[in-house]
Each structure stands twice: as structure tokens, then as C-alpha cells.
Amino acid sequence: MSFTLATWNINSVRLREPIVCKLLEEEGPDVLCLQECKSPVDKIPMEAFSALGYSHMVAEGQKGYNGVAILSKLPLEPAGAHDFAQLGHARHVAAKLPNGVTVHNFYVPAGGDVADREVNEKFGQKMDYLAEMRDFFHAESPKKSILVGDLNIAPREDDVWDHKKLLKVVSHTPVEVEALAQTQDAGKWIDITRQDIPDGLLYSWWSYRAKDWDAADKGRRLDHVWSTPDISTSAHSSRVLRPARGWEKPSDHAPVFATFDV
Structure with a gap:
């Protein structure tokens, strides 16, 4: 079975329903996998997504912030949700x-503006979140699994x-880079995007603050x-759909794709 997976911080699934549909139709x-859905589960616009063939969803929602969802053409079996x-x-x-692959969809806390937990509670929350992710995967020793999402860390230079x-x-x-590396090592996770695209600058996020984000190109690879x-060698065709950052009323993130032959 070959399947293509995409991950995208959508920054409000209801506000950006048109470009989610555009992605589903065109790609x-x-x-x-969506992050920062900013919606209760029952308010996610599944009618529009189902009409495009995405009739399956597993999600965790909140009103106004956070929220993660997995939309699929393929049947999904819920496999848990953790409040790290x-x-x-x-x-x-x-x-x-259906092929037995488990998909974990994460939205790691951004961490605020100051990298010091003594003066910035949000940074402490981010570091605690990563530590609990690390411990969870160390204990679980995952197999036949994929982890995606906005991890809010750009690890490489x-x-x-x-x-x-x-x-x-x-x-x-x-x-932060060290904390992410420890989390990655705990589950023996392979960075599929960089396995496929080992060299060169690569971004998935560009700030809304830049008047011309494309020309300035001050990006970061926050989405992974x-x-x-056991399934990493089956992965291929990784890419960042950079043009989506320029769609009408865009998210500040672009979708990241990979295909697996499992």
C-alpha cells in the first residue's frame, strides 16, 4: 500500500476552510494532519471535506486555540490522545x-518570546512538553509509526x-534543539524530510510580519x-508546498508532504 501524507499548521481550520479544500482538491x-485548528471537534467543517473524499477524521479540539486533526480518505482507528x-x-x-501504521499528530507549544523558563512560563511549558514526549516514546518503543506536526523547533543550521x-x-x-534531539532519539525517529532532502536551506514557516515573505525568505523549518x-526506507517524495504560503488568506505555515510504500 502506498499513501501520501501531509502535515499543515492551518491556523484556524474554519477560517481557512477554502484553502484546506484547495489543498485536498489539487494535491x-x-x-x-492539521494543527492549530482552533475549533471544537464538532465545528470542524467535515461536510466540505467529506464531499472531497475525506470522510474519516480523528481529532482533539478546543474553542479558539490549539487543536489537532487527522483527515483521511482511508479508514482511521483512534489510537489515543495525550496531554503531555x-x-x-x-x-x-x-x-x-488500515495497513497498521500509527500516525501521531503533534502541535508542540511555541514557547513564547524569551528562552528562559524562570521569566517565561510558556518556555517552561514547551520544555516540559518535550521532556514528556521523550519519556513517552522511550517507554513505548514505537514501531511502524509516523510522527508529524508543528514541532515549533527548527533543529538544523x-x-x-x-x-x-x-x-x-x-x-x-x-x-530546544537538544530537547528535540532527545525526543527524536527516544523513539529512534528518522527525519524523513531530511532523509529525502539532505542538503540546503529548507523552510515551512514564514512570519506574517514580513510584508513580502517570499522575497525576504526569512523562514524556519518548524513542521516535520x-x-x-522499520518503515523509513519506504518513504520518498518529500516536499514543502511553498506556494501555499501565498494562497488567499494563508496560514503562516506551508504543508509538508511525504509518501510511504508500506
């Missing part, structure tokens, strides 16, 4: 595909527009597709 991934760091936030949901300038900026600080080693 047709078998599975679409006990924040009371809808930031994780998992589902199992070529995942940001200027490594030296961003070393003290939340999302690229050494302490990982898999367990």
Missing part, C-alpha cells in the same frame, strides 16, 4: 491506518534563514515528518 494526499505536561491543551492525537542570528531566538536555541526505522 489529494491520502492523509492530512498536563497543560489541558489539545496538542496530540493519534490514529491507525540550514533549517533557518540565519543560524547565528537565531541562536537566541525561541525555536532555534541550543537547549518523522518515522520509525
